[in-house]
Amino acid sequence: MMNIFGFRLSASSAIDMDKVDRTLFDKLCAEEPDARRCMSCGSCSATCPAGEFTGMSVRKVLHNLQRGKEREALKMVSSCMLCGKCNMVCPRGINTRHLILSVCRIYKTEESR
Amino acid sequence: MRDLYPSGFDSFILPFMIGMTFVLCWCGIGAVRVIAELDREDRKKFFLSFLNPKILGKNIRDWFCDCLFHVKLWKRNKLLGYMHSSIAFGWFMIIVIGHIEVFIYTPERIHRMWYPIFFRYFVAVTESTMKGSFFFFLMDFFLLMILSGIILAMVKRVRSRLFGMRRTTRASLTDLIGLYALWSIFPLRLLAEGFTADISGGSFLTKSLNMVLHSFMSDSMNALPVWWAYSIALGVFMCILPFSRYMHIPAEILLIPLRNAGIKLKHEDKGVARAELYSCPSCGVCIDTCPLSAVPANSRDATVYLNRQLKRHNEKRIDQISEKCMLCGKCSVVCPVGVEGDKIRIAHRSRKKYSIAHDYSLIDEGKFIGNMTEKRRVLYFMGCMTALTPAIRKAVTAIMDKAGEDYTIMDGDGGICCGRPMLVAGRKDAAMEMIEKNTKIIKSSGASVLLVNCPICYKIFKENYSLEGIEILHHTEFIDRLVSEGRIAIDRSETKYVYHDPCELGRGCGIYDQPRNVVAAAGTLVEADVNGKESICCGGSIGSLSLGFDKRKALTENALKHLTCGSPDAIVTACPLCKTTFNRYSDRPVADIAEVTAERLI
Numbered sequence A: 001m002m003n004i005f006g007f008r009l010s011a012s013s014a015i016d017m018d019k020v021d022r023t024l025f026d027k028l029c030a031e032e033p034d035a036r037r038c039m040s041c042g043s044c045s046a047t048c049p050a051g052e053f054t055g056m057s058v059r060k061v062l063h064n065l066q067r068g069k070e071r072e073a074l075k076m077v078s079s080c081m082l083c084g085k086c087n088m089v090c091p092r093g094i095n096t097r098h099l100i101l102s103v104c105r106i107y108k109t110e111e112s113r
Numbered sequence B: 001m002r003d004l005y006p007s008g009f010d011s012f013i014l015p016f017m018i019g020m021t022f023v024l025c026w027c028g029i030g031a032v033r034v035i036a037e038l039d040r041e042d043r044k045k046f047f048l049s050f051l052n053p054k055i056l057g058k059n060i061r062d063w064f065c066d067c068l069f070h071v072k073l074w075k076r077n078k079l080l081g082y083m084h085s086s087i088a089f090g091w092f093m094i095i096v097i098g099h100i101e102v103f104i105y106t107p108e109r110i111h112r113m114w115y116p117i118f119f120r121y122f123v124a125v126t127e128s129t130m131k132g133s134f135f136f137f138l139m140d141f142f143l144l145m146i147l148s149g150i151i152l153a154m155v156k157r158v159r160s161r162l163f164g165m166r167r168t169t170r171a172s173l174t175d176l177i178g179l180y181a182l183w184s185i186f187p188l189r190l191l192a193e194g195f196t197a198d199i200s201g202g203s204f205l206t207k208s209l210n211m212v213l214h215s216f217m218s219d220s221m222n223a224l225p226v227w228w229a230y231s232i233a234l235g236v237f238m239c240i241l242p243f244s245r246y247m248h249i250p251a252e253i254l255l256i257p258l259r260n261a262g263i264k265l266k267h268e269d270k271g272v273a274r275a276e277l278y279s280c281p282s283c284g285v286c287i288d289t290c291p292l293s294a295v296p297a298n299s300r301d302a303t304v305y306l307n308r309q310l311k312r313h314n315e316k317r318i319d320q321i322s323e324k325c326m327l328c329g330k331c332s333v334v335c336p337v338g339v340e341g342d343k344i345r346i347a348h349r350s351r352k353k354y355s356i357a358h359d360y361s362l363i364d365e366g367k368f369i370g371n372m373t374e375k376r377r378v379l380y381f382m383g384c385m386t387a388l389t390p391a392i393r394k395a396v397t398a399i400m401d402k403a404g405e406d407y408t409i410m411d412g413d414g415g416i417c418c419g420r421p422m423l424v425a426g427r428k429d430a431a432m433e434m435i436e437k438n439t440k441i442i443k444s445s446g447a448s449v450l451l452v453n454c455p456i457c458y459k460i461f462k463e464n465y466s467l468e469g470i471e472i473l474h475h476t477e478f479i480d481r482l483v484s485e486g487r488i489a490i491d492r493s494e495t496k497y498v499y500h501d502p503c504e505l506g507r508g509c510g511i512y513d514q515p516r517n518v519v520a521a522a523g524t525l526v527e528a529d530v531n532g533k534e535s536i537c538c539g540g541s542i543g544s545l546s547l548g549f550d551k552r553k554a555l556t557e558n559a560l561k562h563l564t565c566g567s568p569d570a571i572v573t574a575c576p577l578c579k580t581t582f583n584r585y586s587d588r589p590v591a592d593i594a595e596v597t598a599e600r601l602i
């Protein structure tokens, strides 16, 4: 709408961490201490076969969950095929498959809540 | 023989009768319960199987070979086999001959259940009986056989290594009560019959004991307390039986026809699984055999302990044990009674609830179908793990090029997983959706051969896909065929290779010979100290959900130690995952069978 001058204002993508409900993420980290060890290298994103269709990436899932952007994260997670490639390439040795299964167990989608 | 007591009864038989009645009721109810837990179709199949002479014959053979002769244990260790079969078969024969004796000598008493058991107390020998002294001899002979088995059992409790076992199970309290009751039954029987042998007759064992006893105890009234003790030992054993490992005796009788009828395990502790749980005598064979046990703390996760926790309904431990297992299937192969440890674990996993369901609507199989415009004979599915080991892909395609094969690659630039990792994680619905998508791609390609080099994929294609008219080949079979048809030739070298059987290819699909043919064509084949059906999982298995990267190192090193005991120059495997896993810690080169072949093509 503000495209008149050749640029536009988009909504801020800044996240107010004080307003993010971290209960579920803390629960996830308690069950999966690995979740805090990710160094965001992106190796998992590069290998994921689901990634090219749905943008799935363990790295992004962790980021989004941490920042309260659950909807995005869960949409990605639901497309994981559990193939284990990310598991094999992760330089931090994170057990990504178990992590993903735990996310599927602990979190709930908006509709099913 | 003539009856000593007109009533044919003495109150000492009561403990035995109580135990016997209890155990018969318990097992009857248990059997009905197991059968009721089967679904309709399976139940029908089970009952119909008894009308099939072939299955019936197999049942009878298995009842004898497994329950009485313990053939599988003999193969494992002679001493262990003798110990079990001497007790089982000896006891069985004593019961059978006991009945024959009653039938011949006092047929009017045959409906008294205790008569064959305590026969020697109730009768006196007469002139005519001694013609049947053959039976007396047999009774003593089998009693001696049982006693020798029990002595071995006692030795085994102290020195299990003599029986080829490093680790045995820790017995629970009920197991111990059962054990001591069992140990005392037969010496007491010997003593009791020894006391009465001068009246009832006996043979080399009981008669001689009788003489010894009478040399210092002349009062035959001494006999009664011993008969009481014998009866009590029997009663205690039978009352504790349902709560101890000895439940395996009746349970296996039910499990054998269930298995022969072809009924599959569908639930972790109902139906077939319940029959399997109770058939487990806690022999502990699955502890040493499990690749996880390379780390001693993991031996708590062996199938025998899973069975125990399932009986106790300890959900937390069941869950831990189920998630940790690598599903290599070795415990199921070696288990003497046929407990399917891997399947029980998958059944448990599939009961878990996930609030986030899968959604593959965006994963578009149309993209792959569009890529394959021309029809080729062979469709090559690399699978995810091969995407991470491009050298294998290069080797497989080089071999096909050399053979002049007409092929196309299905997932050269990304693909859809075969679905097996999801399937064994217990999420069957999600796996089925992947199967559906891949099936569409494969069918639309028009190929007549589906070639895979990942045993994990191979297994699910074989078992869960319906691809009529398309031949599914693992690359070991494919290469072996190319060589024997003369379409490729391998230049033999002096290199010493050891071949590692990947779990999913060997135990999983029964392919052992083709890869060995190929390796032997490329160099000298040496064998690992454990191979084939008992090959040790590389430790990288996708079967385990909870085993972290750092927990796998010891497992891989243990597998490597066994593989390299023939000091080979290189390790050959036929699975991309095994290759990657071994490569991490191996001190010598690890290669896929396709790489070895491609290197030496002429």
Ligand code: SF4
Residues within 6 Å of the ligand: A044, A047, A048, A049, A050, A051, A056, A057, A058, A079, A080, A081, A082, A083, A084, A085, A086, A087, A096, A097
């Ligand atoms: S396991 Fe899931 S997230 Fe990891 S690479 Fe496979 S599809 Fe992607």
Ligand code: SF4
Residues within 6 Å of the ligand: A037, A038, A039, A040, A041, A042, A043, A044, A045, A058, A059, A086, A089, A090, A091, A092, A093, A094, A096
């Ligand atoms: S590969 Fe491992 S460390 Fe790297 S981003 Fe993915 S999860 Fe994190």
Ligand code: SF4
Residues within 6 Å of the ligand: B279, B280, B281, B282, B283, B284, B285, B286, B287, B303, B304, B307, B334, B335, B336, B337, B338, B339
């Ligand atoms: S599961 Fe099989 S191998 Fe293991 S203890 Fe039981 S009977 Fe023995």
Ligand code: SF4
Residues within 6 Å of the ligand: B289, B290, B291, B292, B301, B302, B303, B325, B326, B327, B328, B329, B330, B331, B332, B341, B342
């Ligand atoms: S399937 Fe393999 S890893 Fe699992 S318990 Fe059996 S032997 Fe151990």
Ligand code: SF4
Residues within 6 Å of the ligand: A083, A084, B382, B383, B384, B385, B386, B416, B417, B418, B419, B420, B421, B454, B456, B457
């Ligand atoms: S089984 Fe393994 S290697 Fe084969 S496609 Fe599935 S994830 Fe990939």
